[in-house]
Structure formats: C-alpha cells, structure tokens
Amino acid sequence: MNLIESFRIALQALLSNKLRALLTMLGIIIGVGAVIGMLAMGNGFQGFLNSQFAQLGAGNFYVAPFIDSNRIDVLTSARLTASDARAIMQPGRAPAVSQVAIEFSGNAQVSAGGQRRTYSVRAVNPEWFEVTPQDLGPGRLFTSDENQDRARVAVLGSIVAERMFGDINSAVGQRLDLNGVGFDVIGVLTTPEGTFSIGADPAEAIFIPYHTGVARLYRNQVNDRIDVSIITIKARSVNEVDEAIRQVTAILREQHRLTYQDNDFSIINPEQIAAQLNSVIGAFNSFLGLVAGISLVVGGIGIMNIMLVSVTERTREIGLRRAVGAKQRDILWQFLIEALVLCLIGAAIGTVLGYGLSFIGTFVLVSLFNAEGAEATVNMSNIMLASSIAAIIGIIFGFFPALQASRLNPIEALRTE
Structure with a gap:
C-alpha cells in the first residue's frame, strides 16, 4: 500500500x-493554539522591552551617585560631580567615550497664566539633547553660552506646554516661574508621552540649563560631593561600551582617590539589563510553552484511546485486508497514518487558534501593561515547533494501536461480528 492510498483511507x-474525530483532535487543537499564542505574547513583550531600551540611545550608559547598601566599606559615601564629567572628556583619558551629558533633577512649583502645578525640572547641559534622542517641536534648545551664563530659559515637555499654555505653539515666548524664579520658554519637545527614560518622562518635564539649575533652583541641594544626579555617557560605538565603562570607572576612581575602597558611584548599562531581561523572558516563554505542551500530551492520550476503539470497531475490516494480501506493515502504516492525520489536521486548526490568541495577546499587552506598540507576533519557527511536536505525539501515541491492529489474526478477525 502506498502512502497516498494510506492518507486517502485515513x-x-x-x-x-x-x-468523534473533532473531539479527538480537541486536545491537539488547544495544545497547538496555546503554544503558538503563548510564545507570540512572549515575543511581543520581549520586542516591546527591547524597543523601550533602544529609546535610551544605542551605546549609552549611566553613572549615578548610588552605593550598594551591602557594601563592605560602610564609611564610603556617594560622590558624583560635574568635575567628574569634565575629567572623562579630557583628551586621551577615555578614548572610547564620545559624549558626556550631566543632569541634576528635582521637583518645582510651576506657575504660569494663573495655574500652579508641580513638575520635574531637569537641569541639563546642551549635550544632553544630543546624547539622549529627543524630538524638538516649536522653538529651539538652549546653547552652551546660555548654560555658562546661567540664562533663565526653559524647554518644556509637550504635556507641560499643553497644560500650562493650552497648546505647544502658544508656549514658546511665554514666561513661567519655577519656585518663584522667572524663566522664558524657548522651545517645546514633542517626544511622545511614555517614552522610556532614565528620570522623569520627557513629555512631563521641564528642561533648564545645568548651571542655571544648580545656581538658582538647587543651590541648597547640591554640595561638594554631589552636584549631579546622573551622568549619561555615549560610547563611540555599541561595540565599545564595555571598554568605555572600564575607562570611566578607572577615571572616577582616580578622581575620587579610591584605592582599596568600593566604588562610591554606580554604573548602569541598559544593554546588560536588557540582556538579563531577555534571558528571563526567554526562560518564561519556555515555561509557558512547556505548560501549554501538556495539553498536547493529553491530546495524544485521547488519540491513543480513540484509535484503540477504532481498531476494535474495524477488526473485520482488518481481517478482510489481511485475507486479500495486506501485510502486517500495511495495517501498521494504515493506522499510524490515521493517527498522524488526526494530529496534523488538529495542528492546522490549532495554528488558526494561535493566531487568534495572538490578537488577544496584543490587546492584553496594550491594555493591562500599557505597552503601547507591543504586538504579539507569531513566528514561523513557533508554528513549525508546535506542529512537529503534534506530529511526533501522533506517531508515538498512535503506534501502539497500530501495532495491535497489525498483529490481529486474520481468521479470528474475519469471525468477528
């Protein structure tokens, strides 16, 4: 008996x-659909996280005045200053570093047009807008001269501009007070709300020159050990981030005169964090796939059960086939292919179900996790994986009934009523 004939009979x-065939395939349908749907949601969330980290800027890492509370040297206190940033940018000291941006941030009472609100005010140097990707709308950014001259100018996030002045175009040229200090609005950022950022959401923040902020707004909060909240450093290329981190660490330890002591600063590498998260999500995806795969095994048991029933019902048919010359292997292949066809049809229907679950998964990611832009994606590799497992289960669980059918005595089978 050839394979085409076997498939036709099956x-x-x-x-x-x-x-009965549909109910038998139900376990396979649910299993394949669950595997594909779960993996699609995992892929979508993983892609969302990677896109969020990409918004921080390729090749960027951060230095913060933070000390691990479990450090050995309890006498060390945190330290990070603008002079550290200048040391990093000295020619030849950190050749793997391209740019350095500094920031000191805090909250301030913002008053304009009879309104009073509290917003995060981020005092940054002009390089910050180059190192950290931002979208500029109406107006302009402040310059290095304005930073050095401690000019009272401000760049608003789009939400701040809309709430304080009605719309972003009306904000430019207006005046607002930050903790009672007057500032002129010179520009508005149109960076989308919710953009991943170290610090306050750019859409809901106000940016002023670093020296202006330190001298006028935060003079009571800075000291000779900390006058920078965070330093953003851009490596010359993504491949040189590790080398740049090594060079910056050496410079800061020298600046802070550390010998045997622990670092009195912390370095945050988003790529490393992203890699760790991807590893965790990958493991979680595997776990979800394993859990969903259990239903495939249950479906396989159902197939074995119904195939055993089928062998019993078709005993006389088996006897007739043996009587007209069919060999044991022909009967074995006939029932084995029948189990395989059951699984393959179930896998095809389950794939359609998996696509449906991926759309539901996208809705869940966006609605429950506020993951705008996240999209559960069905990969062909996931479909092939689920379908292959279904086919293997069909062969494994269909083999025993097929073997039992092939070993039936043809004379006794013909006597069966």
Missing part, C-alpha cells in the same frame, strides 16, 4: 465519524 475513516 481521511475517509475520519470523515465517516466527523464529531
């Missing part, structure tokens, strides 16, 4: 008992 057997 399909005829399934069509003769449509409802």
Whole structure:
C-alpha cells in the first residue's frame, strides 16, 4: 500500500465519524493554539522591552551617585560631580567615550497664566539633547553660552506646554516661574508621552540649563560631593561600551582617590539589563510553552484511546485486508497514518487558534501593561515547533494501536461480528 492510498483511507475513516474525530483532535487543537499564542505574547513583550531600551540611545550608559547598601566599606559615601564629567572628556583619558551629558533633577512649583502645578525640572547641559534622542517641536534648545551664563530659559515637555499654555505653539515666548524664579520658554519637545527614560518622562518635564539649575533652583541641594544626579555617557560605538565603562570607572576612581575602597558611584548599562531581561523572558516563554505542551500530551492520550476503539470497531475490516494480501506493515502504516492525520489536521486548526490568541495577546499587552506598540507576533519557527511536536505525539501515541491492529489474526478477525 502506498502512502497516498494510506492518507486517502485515513481521511475517509475520519470523515465517516466527523464529531468523534473533532473531539479527538480537541486536545491537539488547544495544545497547538496555546503554544503558538503563548510564545507570540512572549515575543511581543520581549520586542516591546527591547524597543523601550533602544529609546535610551544605542551605546549609552549611566553613572549615578548610588552605593550598594551591602557594601563592605560602610564609611564610603556617594560622590558624583560635574568635575567628574569634565575629567572623562579630557583628551586621551577615555578614548572610547564620545559624549558626556550631566543632569541634576528635582521637583518645582510651576506657575504660569494663573495655574500652579508641580513638575520635574531637569537641569541639563546642551549635550544632553544630543546624547539622549529627543524630538524638538516649536522653538529651539538652549546653547552652551546660555548654560555658562546661567540664562533663565526653559524647554518644556509637550504635556507641560499643553497644560500650562493650552497648546505647544502658544508656549514658546511665554514666561513661567519655577519656585518663584522667572524663566522664558524657548522651545517645546514633542517626544511622545511614555517614552522610556532614565528620570522623569520627557513629555512631563521641564528642561533648564545645568548651571542655571544648580545656581538658582538647587543651590541648597547640591554640595561638594554631589552636584549631579546622573551622568549619561555615549560610547563611540555599541561595540565599545564595555571598554568605555572600564575607562570611566578607572577615571572616577582616580578622581575620587579610591584605592582599596568600593566604588562610591554606580554604573548602569541598559544593554546588560536588557540582556538579563531577555534571558528571563526567554526562560518564561519556555515555561509557558512547556505548560501549554501538556495539553498536547493529553491530546495524544485521547488519540491513543480513540484509535484503540477504532481498531476494535474495524477488526473485520482488518481481517478482510489481511485475507486479500495486506501485510502486517500495511495495517501498521494504515493506522499510524490515521493517527498522524488526526494530529496534523488538529495542528492546522490549532495554528488558526494561535493566531487568534495572538490578537488577544496584543490587546492584553496594550491594555493591562500599557505597552503601547507591543504586538504579539507569531513566528514561523513557533508554528513549525508546535506542529512537529503534534506530529511526533501522533506517531508515538498512535503506534501502539497500530501495532495491535497489525498483529490481529486474520481468521479470528474475519469471525468477528
């Protein structure tokens, strides 16, 4: 018996008992659909996280005045200053570093047009807008001269501009007070709300020159050990981030005169964090796939059960086939292919179900996790994986009934009523 004939007979057997075949395939359908849907949601969330980290800027890492509370040297206190940033940018000291941006941030009472609100005010140097990707709308950014001259100018996030002045175009040229100090609005950022950022959401923040902020707004909060909240450093290329971190660490330890002591600063590498998160999400995806795969095993048990019933029902048919010359291997292949066809049809229907679950997964990611832009994606590799497992289960669980059918005595089978 050739394979094409075996598949034709298998399909005829399934069509003769449509409802029973559908119920038998149900475990496979649910299993394949669950595997594909779960992996699609995992892929979507993983892609969302990677896109969020990419918004921080390729090749960027951060230095913060933070000390691990479990450090050995309890006498060390945190330290990070603008002079550290200048040391990093001295020619030849950190050749792997391209740019350095500094920031000191805090909250301030913002008054304009009879309104009073509290917003995060981020005092940054002009390089910050180059190192950290931002979208500029109406107006302009402040310059290095304005930073050095401690000019009272401000760049607003789009939400701040809309709430304080009605719309972003009306904000430019207006005046607002930050903790009672007057500032002129010179520009508005149109960076989308919710953009991943170290610090306050750019859309809901106010940016002023660093020296202006330190001298006028935060003079009571800075000291000779900390006058910078965070230093953003851009490596010359993504491949040189590790080398740049090594060079910056050496410079800061020298600046802070550390020998045997622990670092009195912390370095945050988003790429490393992203890699760790991807590893965790990958493991979680595997776990979800394993859990969903259990239903495939349950479906396989159902197939074995119904195939054993089918062998019993078709004992006389088996005897007739053996009587007209069919060999044991022909009977074995006939029932094995029938189990395989059951699984493959179930896998096809399950794939459609998996696509449906991926759309639901996208809705869940966006609605529950506020993951705008996240999209559960079905990969062909996931479909092939689920379908292959279903086929293997069909062969494994269909083998015993097929073997039992092939070993039936043809004379006794013909006597069966």
